[in-house]
Amino acid sequence: MDYQFKAGSIPLLVSMPHVGTDIPGDVLAAMTPAAVDRQDTDWHLVxxxxxxxxxxxxxxxARWSRYVIDLxxxxxxxNLYPGQDTTGLCPVDTFHREPLYLPGRAPDEAEVQRRLQAYWKPYHDQLRAELDRLLALHGRVVLWDAHSIASHVPRFFEGKLPDLNFGTADGKSCAPGLTEAVVARADGGYTIAVNGRFKGGHITRFYGEPAKGIxxxxLEMCQSTYMDEDAPYGYREDLASQVRQPLRAMMQAAADWVRA
Known part of the structure; x- marks a missing residue:
């Protein structure tokens, strides 16, 4: 299976497109040791x-690493952020600009198209199908796209990223009431940004259609809130137990809002 999926009963779908760590053998054979480290994974979100x-x-x-294809x-x-540096659909370097492929082994256009069909499309087909199912059952639905990132990535932003970064495509992907309800529960002393450096990626921007009930x-979380940011990227229950409380409260706020 190209992803893990569990259908729920409430009008809330949580997508985790960057938690995958698997890399097919034929792809891995063309990659550098930097790819094997998988440092840009959204570790431990599940x-x-x-x-x-x-x-x-x-x-x-997701099952497959974002180094295979970025879902x-x-x-x-x-480019989702015109004028700013970003990694592509099939990344060729890490967030720290380390090459992911051996010389001459980066994917060509034919390989990119193959990966789109083999790895990208199944995830999005399931995402679309579940949104449609929940929409038919409940009339409207919240899609929560869950991410995490190292708190310091100079390539993309200066200094330390806020702990909790909410993106709604500058208010286009959801009703203001949802954002307000969620952010109001983001307590616990964590720093917060709304539509700052991260405004939502393709999933948020493409599937978010408030006029149609989606x-x-x-949420892009700093990994420093729940794990060690250096290899081997260990989970920190002492930190996670603290951030989990407002995280659960935010998710509950989203579920309550969509059912109101």
Whole structure:
């Protein structure tokens, strides 16, 4: 299976497109040791969000590493942040500009198209199908796109990133009331940004259609809130137990809002 999926009973779907760590053997054979490290993974999010099962939310999480193909990029590989540096649909370097491929082994256009069909499309087909199912059952649905990132990545932003970064495509992907309800529960002393450096990726921007009842919001969390940011990227229950409380409260706020 190209992803992990569990259907829920409430109008809330949580997508985790960057938690995957698998790399097919034929792809890995062309890659550098930097790729083997998989440092840009959204580590441990499935564990951090483990309470979703009790809530009755649907959960879709990736199997394949973002180094194989980035599920949160548009299939046309357009830059989501024009004028700013970013990695592409099939990244050729890490967030720290380390090459992912051996000389002459980077994927050509034919290989990119193959990966789109083999790895990108199945995830998005399931995402679309579940949104349609929940929409038919409940009339409207919240799509929560869950991400995490190292707190310091000079390539993309200066200094330290705020702890909790919400993106709604500058208010286009969901109703203002959802954003307000969620952010109001983001307490616990964590720093917060809304539509700052991260405004939501392809999933948030493409699927979020408030006029049609689909309200999409992205949360990009600093990994320093729940894990060690250096290899081997260990999970820190002492930190996770603290951030999990406002995280669960935010998810509950989203679920309550969409059912109101």
């Amino acid at each position: 564990r951090l969000y483990a309470f979703l099962g009790e809530m009755g939310a649907s959960v879709l999480s 949160n990029r548009p299939p046309e590989n357009t 309200h999409a919001i992205q």
